[in-house]
Amino acid sequence: MIAKQVLEERLELFLRKAREANIRVTPQRLAIYRVVAASEDHPGVEEIHKKLHRNFPTLSLDTVYRTLRLLEDLGFVNAVGPRRETLRYDANTKRHHHFTCLRCGLIRDFEDARLSALKIPAQTRVLGQPQDLRVEVLGVCNACLKKNPKKK
Amino acid sequence: MIAKQVLEERLELFLRKAREANIRVTPQRLAIYRVVAASEDHPGVEEIHKKLHRNFPTLSLDTVYRTLRLLEDLGFVNAVGPRRETLRYDANTKRHHHFTCLRCGLIRDFEDARLSALKIPAQTRVLGQPQDLRVEVLGVCNACLKKNPKKK
DNA sequence: TCCTAAATAGTAATGATTACCAAGTAGGAA
DNA sequence: TTCCTACTTGGTAATCATTACTATTTAGGA
Numbered sequence: 001m002i003a004k005q006v007l008e009e010r011l012e013l014f015l016r017k018a019r020e021a022n023i024r025v026t027p028q029r030l031a032i033y034r035v036v037a038a039s040e041d042h043p044g045v046e047e048i049h050k051k052l053h054r055n056f057p058t059l060s061l062d063t064v065y066r067t068l069r070l071l072e073d074l075g076f077v078n079a080v081g082p083r084r085e086t087l088r089y090d091a092n093t094k095r096h097h098h099f100t101c102l103r104c105g106l107i108r109d110f111e112d113a114r115l116s117a118l119k120i121p122a123q124t125r126v127l128g129q130p131q132d133l134r135v136e137v138l139g140v141c142n143a144c145l146k147k148n149p150k151k152k
Numbered sequence: 153m154i155a156k157q158v159l160e161e162r163l164e165l166f167l168r169k170a171r172e173a174n175i176r177v178t179p180q181r182l183a184i185y186r187v188v189a190a191s192e193d194h195p196g197v198e199e200i201h202k203k204l205h206r207n208f209p210t211l212s213l214d215t216v217y218r219t220l221r222l223l224e225d226l227g228f229v230n231a232v233g234p235r236r237e238t239l240r241y242d243a244n245t246k247r248h249h250h251f252t253c254l255r256c257g258l259i260r261d262f263e264d265a266r267l268s269a270l271k272i273p274a275q276t277r278v279l280g281q282p283q284d285l286r287v288e289v290l291g292v293c294n295a296c297l298k299k300n301p302k303k304k
Numbered sequence: 305t306c307c308t309a310a311a312t313a314g315t316a317a318t319g320a321t322t323a324c325c326a327a328g329t330a331g332g333a334a
Numbered sequence: 335t336t337c338c339t340a341c342t343t344g345g346t347a348a349t350c351a352t353t354a355c356t357a358t359t360t361a362g363g364a
Contacts, residue, residue: 024330024341045320060344065321079235086320087235099279112273120289121264127251130291137272139282176310176361197351212313217352238351 002038010037010091014076021074028059032067036077037091042098042107044088081107082138097134101141110137154190162189162243166228173226180211184219188229189243194250194259196240233259234290249286253293262289 014033018025035048043051049064068089071077080098081088085105090098092109095116099108115135124130166185170177187200195203201216220241223229232250233240237257242250244261247268251260267287276282 026330026342028343058344060346061320062322062345063343066342081235083231083233083239097273099276099282101280102283108279110273110276110279112275115270115273118267118287121249121262121267123264124251124262124289124291127260127262128253128291128293129297130251130289131254132290134288134290135270136286136288137276137282138284138286139276139280141280145281178311178361180312210313212315213351214314214353215312218311 002040007034007038017074017076023070023074028056028063029067029070031056031059032064033071033076033091036068036071036089039091040108042080042088042090044086046086048089081105082136097137099137099139099141101144102138103140103144106141106143108141154192159186159190169226169228175222175226180208180215181219181222183208183211184216185223185228185243188220188223188241191243192260194232194240194242196238198238200241233257234288249288251289251291251293253296254290255292255296258293258295260293 011030011034014030014037015025018029023029031052032048035043035051045061045064045068048068049059049061052059052064068077068079068087072079072089075093077089077091078093079087080090082100082102082105088105088107090107090109096109096111097115099110100106112135118133118135120130120133163182163186166182166189167177170181175181183204184200187195187203197213197216197220200220201211201213204211204216220229220231220239224231224241227245229241229243230245231239232242234252234254234257240257240259242259242261248261248263249267251262252258264287270285270287272282272285
């Protein structure tokens, strides 16, 4: 679980920035952001929808999709994860890195000072205007290793 | 374009490895691999299918999908690209990195000795068994900058 | 040349994502 | 507090990428 204080900081920032951007703060938007912001394993759309069903029985999938796209445009979340997987979202917008399980798609954050200090290589300017650099480690998570340790 | 010699090396390796793996070398498979291996911009399924239509008028989309999955399983290609995009494939299995355009999805390779020398951080072992480390630079490509230089 | 398991073509099915529109609501104005 | 309006939502239909299915074809060895 995310530390309570971090979660509250994120929610506070969200409220402030949303007002600045003239975005209405609806209960749905707040709830959806809260789920992403409170999660450590980068939930997908379906999972978010299910998790909110108790409190919002009528919440539509479309709203979840729309809201996540909105949050992404505003910079509150990032879509992450490997190809061949459904969309997953990450509310940690600080510089960090992802460990992704090749079998089950689990994504966990990790920190590494050396990776975070990496500069965008100058030769990418030949290709265009670089904006961000991401590092991703692929592997097999502990749960999957336990289920079936054999390689491949 | 990829250097002719590199392309031939890749095709040769493919033929050899396919025999070793007891995989039939059909004209379709060879042609599909050739398109990916000869391309610099990491084509998608639709693009590959279209490109082969002249020589294989009856080639089915399903065959393209199936073949690419097979090639991926055998380690000849990797699925690459950002979330929110359709599948794209890369036949360069040497250590290298990607520049991805946030607007049009274009993906180009680039080399960087410092990035290629990166070791997988030890702390990821807590999360599972890491196998690979990928670096991706996100930005806007030259063509998109030309079309519309304004940011965002 | 023949045989058989493996591969393909064509199309249907699936599953994720997006579009649409009538109904509801946040948030400012009176 | 009440009202008003533009913005949001819910529910569902439509779309699009990907995968499954099956009859037919073919690669590659005997």
